[in-house]
Amino acid sequence: MEILVALIIAAFTTGGIFLILKGRTFPVALGMVLLAYAVNLFLFSMGRLQINQPAILTEGVTAYADPLPQALVLTAIVISFGMTAFLIVLSLRARYELGNDNVDGIERDVQEDTDTQKKENR
Numbered sequence: 001m002e003i004l005v006a007l008i009i010a011a012f013t014t015g016g017i018f019l020i021l022k023g024r025t026f027p028v029a030l031g032m033v034l035l036a037y038a039v040n041l042f043l044f045s046m047g048r049l050q051i052n053q054p055a056i057l058t059e060g061v062t063a064y065a066d067p068l069p070q071a072l073v074l075t076a077i078v079i080s081f082g083m084t085a086f087l088i089v090l091s092l093r094a095r096y097e098l099g100n101d102n103v104d105g106i107e108r109d110v111q112e113d114t115d116t117q118k119k120e121n122r
Contacts, residue, residue: 009045019031023102026101
């Protein structure tokens with residue numbers, strides 16, 4: 001079970017980093033969401049996966065689920081939701097101001113055309 005969770009975390013992290021390195025704002029937002037999911041799974045798995053165990057230690061119980069990773073994951077979910085909302089609003093505003101949805105604000109086709117023209121003029 002731990003190997004499966006580790007592979008899922010690795011897949012989410014790999015996909016998130018790949019999407020963050022794209023040049024458009026929507027894949028960057030999706031990459032941030034995937035990285036947030038990877039962090040949430042990582043935090044949850046750090047508390048050791050316990051099935052059918054009470055969350056609080058009571059009399060006569062030797063094994064229990066640690067409630068701290070669950071609280072950290074709930075906090076991380078709220079933070080990632082706020083971060084995602086801010087990123088989407090920021091990208092929509094940048095699209096409105098700049099007229100394109102590239103991360104650096106430079107239209108790729110126009111830049112390639114001007115580079116080609118400069119080479120032809122030499």
